[in-house]
Amino acid sequence: MNLRSPLLPAVLTVTALCLAACESSFDARLSADPIDNLQRVTLPLEGLAVQTSDGQSRSLRLDDPVDVDLLLFDLDNPYLLIANAELAEGSYRSVQLLVDADGAELQRLDGGLFPIDLAASTPFADVAFSVDEDSSVAIDLALDLRLSLSQRTDDRYRLAPxxxxxxxxxxxxxxxxxxxxxxxxxxxxxxxxxxLFEGLDVEPDERDGAGVEPVATAAVRNDPFNAVPAYRLGVLAEGPYTLALTCDGELEDGLDVADPEINFIARYNLELLRTEQRVFNLPP
Known part of the structure; x- marks a missing residue:
């Protein structure tokens, strides 16, 4: 594993971006949606790019990339990627995760170690926020590893976040x-x-670069408290969604259009409100 920089200095180096006299600050926390069959997913994180409402891009970069094992950071324990950074006043509409193309790797449960290549283009994620002279702004991010990673035929993986x-x-x-x-x-x-898909009555499909695409996924696992099959999804914007269940989730392979087709056995409509902690049980 490439240990170019420990985790703690990431916060300190970003803090240095803020001039002593600035009164506004920007924070960003990152969690990862877990993925089965892997024991480590290490990405050299460089920071964030933010896009203004009129389409201009601005970067908040760490002094040096920081190698982060994303499997250590979930919804209950997010990674503080950006802390007290200075960001120009204005309205913003989206953010992009900046990852160094050199040194990303994963380790499977069977012990195999594989390099990760970064996709040629990394999309921005929609999120609206404003910064003014005295504001303190923070955003939460979630990276869906099941949808982001795909296995290539040459014993390498690709990350399309x-x-x-x-x-x-x-x-x-x-x-x-x-x-x-x-x-x-x-x-x-x-x-x-x-x-999970945006909108009601969506015909579900795996991530394949065409048609409707999922915005989030989660494996069904036994709840550690009551040993019943359960799921959990977070960092979701308010709005209407379609939730679909499959028994073929292990076939998901990111943007690999050659992966076997995933069949869905049930789907449900639901509406989520801002800050809502929704319990939505899937009936027998």
């Missing part, structure tokens, strides 16, 4: 248990997963 962003404190969350009647197929012991 699927990032969500909301103003800190505004994000919604949905979680629930999955009824045994939906999981009676033996394949669901390995591949049960939920997919």
């Amino acid at each position: 699927v990032l969500r962003a909301v103003p800190a404190g505004d994000g919604a969350e949905v979680r629930g248990v999955v009824g045994g009647g939906l999981l009676n197929d033996a394949s669901c012991a390995l591949g049960a997963a939920v997919y």
Whole structure:
């Protein structure tokens, strides 16, 4: 593993971006949606790019890339990527995660170590916020690793980030248990997963670069407190969604259009409100 810089100085170097006299500050916290079959996903993070409402891009870069194992940082324990950074006054509409193309790697549960190549283009994630002279602004980010990573045929992986962003404190969350009647197929012991799509009555599909694309996914896992199958999704903007369940979730391979087709066995409409902590159980 490349240990170019420990985690703590990341906060300190970004803090140095803010002039002593500035009164506004900008923070960003990053969590990762977990992925099965991996024990480590290390990305050299460089910071963020932000896009103004009129389309101008501005970068908030760390002094040096910081190697971060994203599997250590989840919804309950996000990574402080940007702290007390100075950001020009104005209105902003989106953010982009900046990743160094050199040194990204992952380790599978079987011990195999593989390099990660960065996709040629990294999209911006929509999030609206404003900065003025005296403001203190923070945003929450979530990177869906199941949708972002795809395995290539040459024993390498590719990262095409699927990032969500909301103003800190505004994000919604949905979680629930999955009824045994939906999981009676033996394949669901390995591949049960939920997919979330923007809009109601969406016909679900895996991420394949065409048509409707999921905005978030989560494996169905046994809840550690009551040992029943459950799921959890967070860092979600308010609005209407379609939630779909599949038993083929282990087949998800990011933007690899050659991966086997994922079939969905149930779908549900739901509306999420700002800051809502929604319990949405999938019936048997």
